[in-house]
Amino acid sequence: MEKISLEVLKEISKHIYEIPKSYRQDMRVPARAIMSREMLQDVLQDSSLWQLVNVASLPGIVKCAFAMPDIHQGYGFPIGGVAATDIENSGVISPGGIGYDINCGVRLLSLPISAKELGKHLEKLASSLFSAVPSGVGRGGKEIFKGAQLDRILQYGASELVSMGYGTQGDLEFCEEGGYMKSADPTKVSERAKQRGQNQIGTLGAGNHFLEVQVIHEIFDEKIAQTFGLQKGNVCIMVHCGSRGLGHQTCSDHVKNMVSNLDKWKLKLADLELACAPFNSKQGQDYFGAMSASANFAWANRHMIGHHIRNVCKSVLGGDVLLKTVYDVSHNIGKVEDHVVDGKACRLLVHRKGATRAFAPGMVEVPQHYRSVGQPVLIPGTMGTCSYVLAGTKTAMDLTFGSTCHGAGRRLSRTKARKEIHVEVLRKQLEGKGILVKGDSNKGLAEEAPFAYKDVNDVVKVIHETGIAKMVVRLKPLVVIKG
C-alpha cells in the first residue's frame, strides 16, 4: 500500500488540504483532508490518504472524498471518511464504506444529579452497570429475540422495543431516525446473521466499545448546553457499541455478493474491499435494505442497554432519579439525503464510516426540541481523557454533507500500544486520575490506552475552527467499563 507525500496536498483554507483530481487518473473527484498541519504529518505516516484517494475513484462520487481529523488507516475505506454518491446518476453503494459494525454509534444519557451527589454511590453504580450490561467478545445478553419478533426489531428498531415495554417514547424522540430507518428490509438479512444476533441485543461487545459514567466538566456554549439539558457538574452515561454479530454477518454476506458481481457492472476497483453496486441495482437495494435493518438492530441494542442502565440507576440511586436520553448517533452508516452540489439539489447516498451526521439548526431531521440549535453530535474520546458533545452547523451542510468526526482516531497499532504499557501501570494511572476501570480483558485495556489515540481535544478543536460542528460541552470519565 502506497503513502501520499506532503507536497501532493494543497492547502485550500485553514485546516482543509486537497489532493487534486489530477493526482491519479482514476480519481473522479478531489480528496480533502480536514486537519491541522501537525495532524497531517502524522496521518501521512500510514496509508489513510491513499485509501481516501481510492474512495475518490468510486463511480458516482460527487464533490470530494472527505477525511476527518480523526482519520486513520482502515480496510478499503479509511476510518474517519465521508463519501457521497449521486444515486440518480448511477452512484454506487459500498458496504466497505459503512463498515462491518453497521451503525456503530454513541448514546448519551443524562442524570439529574451532580458528580458530588453521586460520590458515595459511584463504586456500587460501576459494579452494578458492569454486571447488568454484558461486555466482552462472545458475551450474549439475557434476552433472546428470534423469528417474527427479531424481524419486527429489524423493521422497527428501538421503536419495537418500546412497544414491548423496554425504554420510553422519549428515548425514541432523541435518537437519530427516531430509532429506526424506514428503508429496512429484514428479508435481506440472512438467517445466519439473525442467528448470530438473537442473543446480542443489550450487549456491548469488545474492542473499542465502552460504557462510561462521565461528569460534565466544561461548558463552551451555555445556550446550546441548556437546550440539550446539560449542566456543569452533572453526571452522564455514554454508551459506544453497534450491531454486533448480526451487522458483521450482514456486511460480510453483501460484500461477498458484490465481489462476485463486479464484472457485471464492469467495475474496476483499486481495492476489492471497495466492492460496490449501483445503488439502484438489485444488489445495491438488497444491501441497503439489509444495512438499514442492521442499523435498526444497533439502535435496539443501544436502546436496550439504556433500559438496563435506567434500571441500575433506579436500584442504586433510588426511583426518583430519572435518566433522560440526550441523543443517539450513528457513525458507521449510509443514508439517502438531499444536498446541494455545485448549486444543484441532488439525492445522494452519504457513506459515513467513522464519521457522524452533524445536521444544522432548522432541519426537520433534528428533534423539535433541539431544532433551534442543531443536532447533538456525540464524540467519544479515550478512556483517560474526555469526550465531547457538539452541535451540527450550516457550515457542515455546505462543506461535508452535514458530517463531522467520530472520535479521537487511532494512531498506534494494538501491538505497539501493548508494548508501550503494562496493563497494571495503566490501571494505576487511570485510578490516579480518579477513574474506576472495569473490564475482563487486560489485553483489550492496554490496546485502548489513551496514548494509542490522537488527542481528542486537538481533533475537536479542528472541527470547531473549521465550523463543521460547534463545541458545546466536555465530559470527563469517572467510570470506564471496557468491552
Added chain:
Amino acid sequence: MEDKKDFEFIEHTADIKVKIYGDTLKQLFQNGLVALFQTVLPKAKGCFIREGREFCSSFPIARKISVTSGTKETLLIDFLSEVLCLMDTYDEAYGEINIQILSDTELVGTLHGIPVASYRGEDVKAATYHELSIDKVGDTWEAIVTFDV
C-alpha cells in the same frame, strides 16, 4: 532445527494484518485458520497460553464446513468468514481443519474445535478482502489477510 513459521502479524494502525505461510495451498488455508485462532485466543478448558500463543490439549468438537467462491484469494476470505460465523453461532473456536476438497473455488472440510465461554484476544468482526493476496514465493505459498477488529 527451527519450526517453519505458520503466520506472522504485520503492523497495521487499527486492524490485524497477518502474513500466512504454507508449503502447499492446503497448508496455507490450514494456517489461515491458525492465524484466526491465535488472534481471538479463546478461553477454554484444557487450553493455555505460552509466549503469546494458545495451545489446547485436544479439539473435541467436529463441524463440517463447505465454501465456494470465485478465486482462490476470495475463497480464503470466504472460508475465514464462514469460520467466524460458526464461531459466533455455536460459541466454539476451531484450531484445526481436515480439508477433504480444495480447489481454487471450493473448500470442503471438517473443523476441529473447543467450546468457548469467552475470548482473551481480539474481537474479529470480519475477514476482509483489503489488499488480499496469495502468491507462491519460491516453494512457499504466502497470503496477506486483514481482519477487521
